[in-house]
Each structure stands twice: as structure tokens, then as C-alpha cells.
Amino acid sequence: xxxxxxxxxxxxxxxxxxxxxxxxxxxxxxxxxxxxxxxxxxxxxxxxxxxxxxxxxxxxxxxxxxxxxxxxxxxxxxxxxx
Amino acid sequence: xxxxxxxxxxxxxxxxxxxxxxxxxxxxxxxxxxxxxxxxxxxxxxxxxxxxxxxxxxxxxxxxxxxxxxxxxxxxxxxxxxxxxxxxxxxxxxxxxxxxxxxxxxxxxxxxxxxxxxxxxxxxxxxxxxxxxxxxxxxxxxxxxxxxxxxxxxxxxxxxxxxxxxxxxxxxxxxxxxxxxxxxxxxxxxxxxxx
Numbered sequence: 192x193x194x195x196x197x198x199x200x201x202x203x204x205x206x207x208x209x210x211x212x213x214x215x216x217x218x219x220x221x222x223x224x225x226x227x228x229x230x231x232x233x234x235x236x237x238x239x240x241x242x243x244x245x246x247x248x249x250x251x252x253x254x255x256x257x258x259x260x261x262x263x264x265x266x267x268x269x270x271x272x273x
Numbered sequence: 274x275x276x277x278x279x280x281x282x283x284x285x286x287x288x289x290x291x292x293x294x295x296x297x298x299x300x301x302x303x304x305x306x307x308x309x310x311x312x313x314x315x316x317x318x319x320x321x322x323x324x325x326x327x328x329x330x331x332x333x334x335x336x337x338x339x340x341x342x343x344x345x346x347x348x349x350x351x352x353x354x355x356x357x358x359x360x361x362x363x364x365x366x367x368x369x370x371x372x373x374x375x376x377x378x379x380x381x382x383x384x385x386x387x388x389x390x391x392x393x394x395x396x397x398x399x400x401x402x403x404x405x406x407x408x409x410x411x412x413x414x415x416x417x418x419x420x421x422x423x424x425x426x427x428x429x430x431x432x433x434x435x436x437x438x439x440x441x442x443x444x445x446x447x448x449x450x451x452x453x454x455x456x457x458x459x460x461x462x463x464x465x466x467x468x
Contacts, residue, residue, distance in 0.1 A: 192350070196343040200336060203461075207332035210466035223462050230458045238342050238451045240285045240444075248284045248291075252455065255298045259305055259459060266309035267467065271316070 195237045202226045220267060224260050231256040286445035294452045297415070301456050304411070305463055308404040315400065320468045322401035325392070330385045331465035334378050335457060338416075341374035342454040345423070345447045348430070352440045361433045364443075368427040371450070375420035382413050405464055412456060419453045422446045 206226065209219050235252035236242040242249070284291055312319040348367035352360045389406075396403050426446040429435065435443045 192343070192346055196339065199339045199343075203332065203335045203339065206462050206466055207328060207335075210328050210462075210468075211332075215466065215468050220467050223467055227459055227462050231455055234342065234451055234455045234458060238346050238454070239448055240346075243279070244281045244284045246280070251295065252298070255302060256459075259302045262306050263309045263463060263467075266306070266313060269313075271313055 192237060195233050199230055199233060202230050217268075221264070224264055228256050228260050284448070285441075286448040287441055290445040290448050294448060297452060297456065301408075301412075301459075304404070304408055305459060308408065308463065311400055311404065318399055319401045322399060322405075323465075323468050325389075325394070326405060326465055327385060327388070328465050330381055331461050334381050335461045337374045337378045337381070338454045338457050341371045341378070342451050344368070344371035344374065345450050349440065349443060349447055352430070352435045352443060353437055355437075357433045357436050360435070360437070361430055364430045364435070365427055368423055368430060372420055372423045372427065375416060375423060375450075378416050379413065379420065382409065382416075386410075386413075408460055408464060412453070412460060415453045415456070419450045422449055 206223055209215055209223060215223075232253060235256075236249075239252070241252065344367045348364040348371065351363040351367060354360070355363060386409075389402075394402050394406075396406050423446060426443050429442065
């Protein structure tokens, strides 16, 4: 379980450094959104202990994360028309 | 096929707490999308305002919540692994550490809010800060409630109230706490980092 915590810390540090060092770009926003999904899924699977629960329950946080993060990507990348 | 057979039929904790979790997912999900789509109306305003939020405090608070969640997992593992007496002793320590981190999160957030209020920033400053305050204050209240729940779980743990066979109450409180962590995991990059 400590490996999960280490991965979460590492991905959080990565997100912070991208923001703090002002490295945010189109490609890195995609990477940040993917790492956010991975972090959320790790919390759901290992901390909430849904990994070995029936898929109909396990996939609720997964569907939520997929929908919310995808829509955030749409909001950021969809061209803005005047 | 074999994997399906050994999968648990229900998630850990009481079903009621999962209903709360799903409602919170919908509520916060709508707020996250409200922020993301409102930003499209004035990207420059959002980007300029975002420069005023302290990414370092957001980062520290993310580490705090992730670590606190991890400590709660350790507490549950202790209850499942040890006899009631030892479980009570070990789990209480993990829960105390988790609570302390919850309290630290609240202090850091209060510091952050105070700094913003002293700069004259409030809900009506602009749309970015309306969302920033709405989301972070709303989440703050969840952390506060979660810390109170952890306190109550710890009180029961101390008197041996959870055993290897019966720890549903503890799992329910833990589920709430992990949800608070999960919501922050999305909130942090959205409000503090991505621009």
C-alpha cells in the first residue's frame, strides 16, 4: 500500500512542479489530466478498497472521473468562437 | 470468471455512506464543470486571477490529504489484522495521525483564506474567485466534517469498538474521508495548476 502512496505523492509533486515552474502547455495539460485520473483511480481502487468489489460498484468512481476529466478537457481545448 | 466469483458483492462500509459519496460526486462534478466552462467566457481573467492563488499551499494540502487517507487505510488494516486489544492500540495511533493531518489541512486553508480576504478578495471579486471560494470553502466544510468523523471513529476504536468481524462503521467513516481526498485530487490541478 505504501507504493500507492508514493505514486500519489510523486504525481502530486509532478503536477505542482509543472504549475510552479510555469511549464503548463497543451501537451502537459493532457498529461496532468491523465495523471489526475490515475491518482483518482488509485484512491478508489486501493484506499476505498473497490479493486475487488463487483464491477458495477467499482466502476462508479471510474465513470465519474472519466466524465469529469474528459469534460474539463473539452472545456479547455474546444475552440472559443466569438 | 473466477475473478468475478471472488469479488465482493458490496463496497466496504454502510450503503448509506456510498449514497452520500455518489451525491457528492454529482455536486462537485457540476461545480468542476461549471468552473471549466465558465472559464471559456473570459480565459484571460481566469488565468490572471489564478496567478494570485498560492500553488505551494495547494500542493502541501494535497500531500496532507493523500497521507491522511493512507493513514486511515493503515488503521483499517490494523483492525482487520490484529486481535481487538492490539488493533485498538495500533489503529488509534493511525487515526490520531490522520486527524492531526486533517486539522493541519484546515489550518493551512484558514491561512490561505485569511490571506485572500486581506487582499480584499471575496465572492464578488470576479467569476474565478467566486468559483475558487465556493469550491474550496465547500470542500473545507467536508474536511471539517471528515475530521469530526475520524475523531468519533477513534473514540470507538480506543474502547475496542471495532473487531476483525465487525468494522463496518469504521469503513464507512474511512470511505467518506477517501472521498474528500478524491475530490481534492481533481480540485487541485483544476483550480491551482491548469491554465
